[in-house]
Structure formats: C-alpha cells, structure tokens
Amino acid sequence: MSKSKLRSTNWFGHADKDGFIHRSWMKNQGFPPHLFDGRPVIGICNTWSELVPCNAHLRQIADRVKRGVYEAGGFPLEFPVMALGETNLRPTAMLFRNLASMDVEESIRGNPIDGVVLLCGCDKTTPSLLLGAISCDLPAIVVSGGPMLNGNFRGQPIGSGTAVWQMSEDVRAGKMALADFMEAETCMSRSAGHCMTMGTASTMASMVEALGMGLPHNAAIPAVDSRRYVLAHNAGRRIVEMVHEDLKISKILVREAFENAIRVNAAIGGSTNAVIHLLAFARRLGVELSLDDFDRLAHELPLLVDLMPSGPKFLMEDFYYAGGIPAVVRELGDLIHDVLTVNGKTIRANTAEAPCWNREVIHAMGDPIKTHAGIAVLHGNLAPNGAVIKPCAATARLLKHRGRAVVFENVEDLKARTDLPELDIDENSVMVLKGAGPKGYPGMPELGNMPLPRKLLERGITDLVRISDARMSGTAYGTVVLHVSPESAVGGPLALVRDGDMIELDVEARRLDLCVSDDELARRRTAWTPPPPVAQSGYQKLYVDHVLQADQGADFDFLVGIRGAGIPRESH
C-alpha cells in the first residue's frame, strides 16, 4: 500500500495545525521526527493487567513485537484495552466480552493505526480483541501470550481448572484433605501464561492458528519459552508487510477458514466456548455460519489430541513439544481447506512438513483416542434453537439417558440445596439449572458443570446429566448440556421444567426432549411470569437489552457486521 493511502497519514502527514497537534504531543515520548515520515503505524493492542494473571506478562511480549515492527520499517504504538480475567472478574468475564470489543474497535478506528497486533491470553481476551478488530477490518495478527508450564503436584501433572474441579469434588467426597488441596494452589500455577489445559484460552489460541490469524505454533509455545518471544518478534515484522499488502482480516477469515477451525476444534477436544465466539466472529464478518455447522462439519471427526480435560495426563507444554497445531492440521489432511493465513502462505503450505514428535499426545487419524469427538448440537422441545454437548468430555453411558429432573431456579438455589441430605436426587436424575443464560444471569457464566451433590459423591458417583442455559469452563468435563436456547429468562422451554419431569437425552440422535405433553407445556407457559429485570441502568442494562442468544454468538445486536476503519472527523 502506498504511503499516501495509509490511514496514519491523515493524522501525521499534514504540515498544518492538525498535523502539528497530532505529532507534537506524541514527540513528548521521545519519538524522533523520522518516525512520522509516512511509515506504517502499527497498533499493539495490549490486554496486560495485573488483575488478569494470564496476561500479566504481555508487556514483555509487546516489547518483542515492537522490535520486529521497527526492524521492518514500521512505527509501533502500544495501547491498553479492557482486559478480562476469568479468575477475578465478577459476575462473569463473558458479560464484558462485547464491551471490551467496543473498546478495541473504537481504539483502532479513532487512532492513527494502519495495522494492529492483538495481544491476548485469558479466555475472553482473544474473542474480544478479534471481534473489535474484525469490525474495523484492517490488517491484523494475533499473538497469544502462551500457556503456563505444566502444573505439577507431588510428581504428578495437574492441569489448570481441570485439577480444581477434580480435587474439590475429592475434598467434598472426603477423599482429599483440605490442607493438600491448599498446597496444590501454587503447584498448579507456576509460571507466566494462561491455563495449560485445553481450556478456553488454549482453545481460542488454537482457533486463532486454525483460522489463519496467527503465526504457526501461536497456540502452544509456553509463555516463558524463548520461542514465544521469537514468534512475537516475527509477528511485528510480518504486520508491517501485511499493511503494505493490504492483507485485511476479511481476506483471511473466509467461510473455509471457519470450517477449518471447527474441524481443528474437534480434533483437539476444544472448548464448547469456541462455538459461541466463532459464531460471533462470523456474524461480525457477514460470513454464513450456523450452530448446526459445528455438528455437520465435525461430529464424525476423531479426537486426536490427548490433553486434559479430554485426556488423562498431557498438557499444553507436551502439546507444543509433540508438534502443536501444525501437526494436527497436517494429520487432518484434505479435511482442511487450503486458505490464506497471516504469514502470506496457505495453511497447508505452513503445515505440509509439520512433524509429530509424540504419538501419545497427537494421535494419527488412523489411531484416534476417540471417534465422533466433535461438539454435538442437540435439538428438541427443550432446546428449539439448539444446545451443545462435548461428547469427548462426557461419560459414554450417559450420552443416551432418560431421567427425572431436579430443578434449580438459579445459581443461588443450586448452591443452597445441592448438598442438603434431603435433596431428592439419585444417580439417574438430571440436574437442571435455570437463569444462567446471556440475559438471565446476566452474561452466561461458566456454571454448566454444576457440582454434584455430596451424598452422591460419597457413594462414588462421578457424573450426572446436567442441563442449563449456561456455559462451561473449557477445563471442565462431564455429561453437561450447555447453551440451551432460547434461555429460560426469555421464556425458553427450559423455564417450564419442573421437578420430577422426565427428560430424554440422546446424543447420537441429537435430541434433547422434555417428556411433557404439549397441552401441559402450554398451560405452564400461560402461568409463567418473566423474572424481574436483573439491571435497571448502567452497562448491565445495555447488555440485557441488546445481547443475542447463544446460538447467535451472544453478541450485541447493534455490533453485528463490519463497520470498517474510515477516517473519523478531526478532533479540533
């Protein structure tokens, strides 16, 4: 792209009052005049925050991106945006994904930026940055912060999140001492980086790579491995070239790229959260993608990657050493469309020679860990617009099950009654949680993997069918039906379920049904009253008024689509 066409020349390229204002104040940072000579200005969009431990090292990563940008003749400018951390932010980080995406979108469009490097890590930081950048549609490249080193507790690998769910159930079942549980805290999180299981952060970093929006090996290089810095440096070099080539996001994120991502997600046993985020990306871009595409494209695919929570022992560090996403893409062969990626080569060119160094971690297509591992999309009178389940993280015998509903009206009800000895529940029951969807909570929290009642844990029961309009942490597991749409708070059939109703789950038939007559459901609907509004003002009111349902990506209705990066009016 010629200098005169760069967006940044509209700020820095004029010898007048406005140009003076744009340059002079920037020079207080010690930038020499030649940096304003019309070279590409590269924004480094940083979600660094000490409140988001998974992203706390991203300023060091940004420094390496800057080196690469300077080396390629660009002018890097780092800027902060709202960072969303899963572990501290309440009521749930997902509530703020769309807000952060607006921060990103407006920060890019309103500033002298020609291309952008997106630095992210923790679960929602990746989708929020990509959503905002998509709506501007400038050249962009994602650099993930990378996973933590493997957790290790008393000589055994323990995985972020997954170990917490396992050990906390063990404490409640009386199988683990509380002191041991507390000791495991430091053993699990022992380096910079995000969760090192195939949770949502690793899944979204993998999706970035599979979509072609990151350089090869973006997903798995540990955060503290020197090769993470090399990747960041190379991303800085490459984004300058991308600006010259005018290689915008919409040229990379085509329908085929989404199909690739959906298939890779099945092969790696990725998080159900990817469904919601990929749907939101596609809708921002105007790419046709539906919930049913996830099932149609990938349900027959095998699980190839043996990472927690789908597998018993390996973690992201092992995945990188075994060959990472390039080895998985190579294994998928013709199932992967040969489309362009940010490095200017196609995904198959990038992975044609990708080696696998450990077949225990990355299995061959002919020797999968499990068959039919893709996320299954369920329909039925309990989920007219769909629901999802991750079969590879479920108990095989429960994938076809008929059981009596035990209903919790909201999460407070769940917490108050789960462990009551008098709770009428057994191993055949189906736990149902209402009020945890996008509008109902609000923000669709990761509550879908409801804790099992203590009295069942003490009997050695380790899984029940659980159904809700919530999401589930990508690090979690179980026979958990999620994202039921429409959600209960807007009067979806989930709202009408009562204790004792029979529920039928048949994953092979893709069915989720409430075994109650239409007449009775109509009577219940007439009697149903919507819950009181969860917010009267502020951001939560904006959220509840505009958030779409899970099967539409839970974006805001007014954010769908590309708005581009036209030059806004002068500010003075």
Ligand code: FES
């Ligand atoms: Fe941040 Fe898991 S808590 S990635």
